[in-house]
Amino acid sequence: MIDYAALTTQDFFSHADLVALLGATDPKDIALIQKTAERVLLENCGNAVYYRGLVEASNACSSDCFYCGIRKSFREVNRFTLSADQIVECAVLCSKSSYGSMVIQSGERGDKAFITMLEESLRRIKEETRTKEQPDGLGVTLCIGQQTREIYQRLYDAGAHRYLLRIETTNPRLFAAIHPPEQTFESRLECLSDLRDIGYQVGTGVMIGLPGQTLDDLARDIQFFEDHDIDMIGMGPYIPHEGTPLGSHACPPVEERVRLGLLMIAATRLKLRDVNIASTTALQALDPIGREKGLQFGANVIMPQVTPQEVRKDYQLYPGKPCLDENAQACRSCLELRIHSVDRVVGYNQWGDSVHARKRQSSETGARE
């Protein structure tokens, strides 16, 4: 019998503690974990929820992950690539909406035309989104998969300062079971290390509720975030896509994946304390108020859709993605209401870097002086 009242007073969480947190099923215990994670968030990161306007730049991908709805061998997808003008237009929309930051996401492609177009977009974004409130322009996070170190460096030099590369699972066997052989666990680790060396704030994350995944795996994922000094986490429940090789494999029921998704946010908040954690759309896809719940369990980042409406439906990593039809203004108002409904405020016009990254950067600066 686990004493959750005692467990939630701890400052240090062992592997066994994390497994216990993730295994909570009694609503009273879950409410206690939620309250504690929310308190730890407010004490360490404050009350603000930061926006990253999400631009899906291209759904073309050179990879074939077994769970993904835009994998290269999935023929039914209408492939698109936004132009630099379109990406910059989305960025200006973010800036006018006072979002503070944006995320440029795409399938994994390192072809010259695409990377050059991204470089140009980044340079223009940094110029064209300078305002009185944001003299350095929008903050930009990239999420475009595994690339060479040279490409990471070029995009950093062009103005991106955060990079999200999800490890998806830190169990190497499970990783190998859901990825094609050319996508290796080791190469993903190498990419994470290159990103850190270059100077990016580094984000990663996992899918929760994968076929064959255990609580031990998930607890190790949280330990991995700490061991790799990760600044920001983007993780959400696994949502099977019927047209993919993994889609037919049995996974836990929806309620269990949502519960685990929320408990992963809470346990990560309790263990890591000052990182940024996104409340992802995957939570909302499975539960209409999933994103609000994510905030209450310790998340502090939300990604409003700003992808042009006409291509949004073609970027479906999983089925049931929310906000396909709302325009950017409707999305902004809807999200603000959702955030206020859980007694939080929006950190408008701020990059919203994680406290964790800011502390590390100031200690590195201090060490150099």
Ligand code: SF4
């Ligand atoms: S998960 Fe990313 S890299 Fe893998 S197939 Fe989908 S878009 Fe491509």
